[in-house]
Amino acid sequence: MKNVDRLFVRIDYTNNNKDFGNNDFDDHIDYLTKISAERFFIGGGFENKKGGMIIFKARNLKEAKKIAKNDPLIKRGLYTYEIYEWNLVLISEESGKL
Template sequence: MEKGDKLFVRIDYRNNNKKFETNDFDDHIDYLEKIAAERFFIGGGFENKKGGMIIFKAKNLKEAKKIAKKDPLIKKALYTYKIYEWNLVLLSEKIEGY
């Protein structure tokens, strides 16, 4: 990854009107692990909030939305999301311990 790269930020918001089934979160993680194996990808949940954020590489906004729409939590309307294009301006050359 280099300065100037374009990444996509997806912020997820829990739909409190929908009930989760036992395997919904597992299906979500399985899907995201497959995507993460193909490209730069980091993600996680917000502490004390019902939602999360994913930062990933995609060719363009259309591909980023396609990836999001295939996520089982999004398909089942358990979460909604917003996607933002993000230009990488600052990148550490070295991070201790990583």
């Protein structure tokens, strides 16, 4: 990881007051697939709770928020999110074997 890049964690929460349309989730996955081709990116939904988490690289908090705000699920108000800069302290040798 380059020194100029930082890791960010985005926690997503389902907005229970909104209903998903036919293409909402597909649009979300298409957007995230495009973003993941440009940078380190890992994400998924929670098994025991509605919502999910994404870890990704960005130059700064402003760029990280821009990435989050352009996600179709966020733009359409289907999810809300919190975003944190993550200070990675330890990474195991096994992490590359996921």
